[in-house]
Amino acid sequence: MNEDTSRFVARHVQGLPCSGIREFFSIVSKMPDAISLGIGEPDFHTPWRIREAAIFALERGKTSYTDNLGLIQLRRAISDYVEEHFGLGYHPENEILVTTGVSEGLDAALRAFINPGDKALYHEPCYVAYHPCIQLSHGLGVPVATSAEDQFSLNPETLAKAWQPGCKALLLNFPTNPTGGVLEADSMASVARFAEEKDLLIISDEIYAELSYGQKHRSIAALPGMKERVLFLHGVSKAFAMTGFRIGFACGPAPLIEAMTSVHQYGMLCAPIVSQEAALEALRHGQEAVESMRQQYLRRRDYIVRRFNEIGLPCHLPKGTFYAFPDIRSTGLSEEQFCHRLLKEQKVAVVPGTAFGPSGKGFVRASFATGYDLLIEAVSRIEQFLQNLG
Amino acid sequence: MNKLLKLLLESENLSTLQMAEILGLEQAEVESELEKLKAEKVLLGWRPVLHPNVDAGNHVRALIEVKISPEREGGFDRMGERISRFDEVETCYLMSGGYDLLCVVKGANLHDVAAFVSEKLATIEGVLSTVTHFLLRAYKEQGYYLGGERGDPDKPAISP
Numbered sequence: 001m002n003e004d005t006s007r008f009v010a011r012h013v014q015g016l017p018c019s020g021i022r023e024f025f026s027i028v029s030k031m032p033d034a035i036s037l038g039i040g041e042p043d044f045h046t047p048w049r050i051r052e053a054a055i056f057a058l059e060r061g062k063t064s065y066t067d068n069l070g071l072i073q074l075r076r077a078i079s080d081y082v083e084e085h086f087g088l089g090y091h092p093e094n095e096i097l098v099t100t101g102v103s104e105g106l107d108a109a110l111r112a113f114i115n116p117g118d119k120a121l122y123h124e125p126c127y128v129a130y131h132p133c134i135q136l137s138h139g140l141g142v143p144v145a146t147s148a149e150d151q152f153s154l155n156p157e158t159l160a161k162a163w164q165p166g167c168k169a170l171l172l173n174f175p176t177n178p179t180g181g182v183l184e185a186d187s188m189a190s191v192a193r194f195a196e197e198k199d200l201l202i203i204s205d206e207i208y209a210e211l212s213y214g215q216k217h218r219s220i221a222a223l224p225g226m227k228e229r230v231l232f233l234h235g236v237s238k239a240f241a242m243t244g245f246r247i248g249f250a251c252g253p254a255p256l257i258e259a260m261t262s263v264h265q266y267g268m269l270c271a272p273i274v275s276q277e278a279a280l281e282a283l284r285h286g287q288e289a290v291e292s293m294r295q296q297y298l299r300r301r302d303y304i305v306r307r308f309n310e311i312g313l314p315c316h317l318p319k320g321t322f323y324a325f326p327d328i329r330s331t332g333l334s335e336e337q338f339c340h341r342l343l344k345e346q347k348v349a350v351v352p353g354t355a356f357g358p359s360g361k362g363f364v365r366a367s368f369a370t371g372y373d374l375l376i377e378a379v380s381r382i383e384q385f386l387q388n389l390g
Numbered sequence: 391m392n393k394l395l396k397l398l399l400e401s402e403n404l405s406t407l408q409m410a411e412i413l414g415l416e417q418a419e420v421e422s423e424l425e426k427l428k429a430e431k432v433l434l435g436w437r438p439v440l441h442p443n444v445d446a447g448n449h450v451r452a453l454i455e456v457k458i459s460p461e462r463e464g465g466f467d468r469m470g471e472r473i474s475r476f477d478e479v480e481t482c483y484l485m486s487g488g489y490d491l492l493c494v495v496k497g498a499n500l501h502d503v504a505a506f507v508s509e510k511l512a513t514i515e516g517v518l519s520t521v522t523h524f525l526l527r528a529y530k531e532q533g534y535y536l537g538g539e540r541g542d543p544d545k546p547a548i549s550p
């Protein structure tokens with residue numbers, strides 16, 4: 001009998017890298033007293049009125065499938081919400097698809113739009129799923145490096161240089177996980193012009209939009225002429241502290257949403273109904289809770305960034321998200337060594353920047369979705385770690 | 391709102407040194423700011439919020455609705471202030487609706503509270519009537535939910 005069952009695994013799946021995060025996670029999970037700044041989700045519980053809406057939905061017997069596109073009331077609420085917050089007008093009937101998290105929206109989009117061999121540009125360091133999802137849809141990922149000098153924004157010149165024939169799509173994620181970078185108005189305009197010139201479809205993951213700390217978030221879809229080439233992805237996971245509910249949504253031109261719906265209807269059927277009901281409550285009545293959480297992240301950000309700079313880890317001020325991305329090159333350690341030794345010697349977990357792509361080299365990601373007492377303790381342990389390094 | 395106050399309201403148990411660290415101030419600045427808030431009676435004090443069941447065998451609490459007659463000068467204030475003077479009265483509010491003052495009264499036992507009401511409170515000139523409700527059990531105390539909600543053991547320690 002042939003024992004090697006891995007022969008059943010498809011080649012393009014075998015080729016996927018093991019996420020650096022998963023590797024590190026298995027170590028941290030064996031250390032119960034470690035302080036983790038490695039968590040990519042809010043430390044807040046979902047606001048009670050949203051949880052209560054889910055309970056009420058169950059009580060009313062909301063246990064069925066829904067329309068493939070999602071509940072029409074939810075799509076209407078999404079339409080109102082993106083209009084109010086981002087100035088984007090999408091029709092609830094055919095321009096909005098409710099997905100099982102932005103994760104599924106991204107996957108469905110790539111599978112709907114990428115032919116085998118099509119190239120997709122993405123700026124990097126970035127969320128861990130982008131490149132693998134491009135590979136899973138048999139596309140080729142074309143990374144565009146961003147750097148601390150540019151505050152990890154997308155430099156239009158670097159983008160133009162990275163472009164190659166065969167590029168069909170451009171993935172954007174601003175504010176960015178893991179760097180907190182944003183795309184300022186002038187760069188955004190250049191990126192938009194570039195997309196028009198090269199006829200690129202933009203897939204814009206704006207999941208951290210509400211967690212912006214400087215100017216109000218602007219979507220590239222709102223620029224003149226862009227709506228026709230932008231797929232806007234958003235969801236309730238981060239801003240509303242609803243990661244476990246698994247609700248996202250895709251908004252875009254009707255033919256694109258229809259293509260994604262084809263993928264979604266066979267791959268997912270619909271997003272879970274109880275979660276859709278909770279998301280409806282969140283979008284209608286969750287604003288106050290979002291703002292209160294944002295204010296708290298903001299104060300934590302100011303604290304942790306100031307402290308990183310004080311203790312000798314240069315750190316730019318992230319303009320969005322709940323991640324700080326300090327530069328650890330002055331320690332002489334690689335980011336992997338830094339993370340492993342910090343965990344072993346001081347029991348603080350941060351994530352190596354290279355888990356988010358090669359240009360995360362020399363950086364680590366520290367989440368400030370953590371209470372003050374733990375943040376203060378973690379930073380003082382990092383300070384101790386640096387002093388011991390000498 | 392003052393940023394120190396905001397911080398106090400959203401996270402407890404921080405030392406003045408920790409508050410100073412977070413706000414980027416000197417510890418002495420935080421301390422003098424706190425003194426100022428107290429002097430201005432913005433911040434009334436620093437008491438621990440105890441679970442109502444702590445030492446429950448040794449005290450009872452009652453809400454007392456009090457009807458009073460307003461006075462020509464000062465309305466309800468003189469009476470409100472006078473009743474608030476008693477140590478037994480923990481909290482006292484002027485209310486809209488069916489009665490005038492709501493007092494939270496604490497005593498060693500039912501007897502004690504009853505005696506306070508009938509001998510002290512009800513006998514004050516201007517007090518028209520009282521209704522006493524004893525507290526049986528607490529589910530939430532000053533914003534603290536008393537049913538368990540601990541950290542989530544299933545939440546991964548590292549996530550993307």
Ligand SMILES: Cc1ncc(COP(=O)(O)O)c(C=O)c1O
Nearest residue numbers: 101102103127177235237248550
């Ligand atoms: C940039 C980015 N996009 C998408 C996701 C996944 O979000 P969802 O919970 O909506 O699937 C995350 C989660 O960490 C993220 O950081």
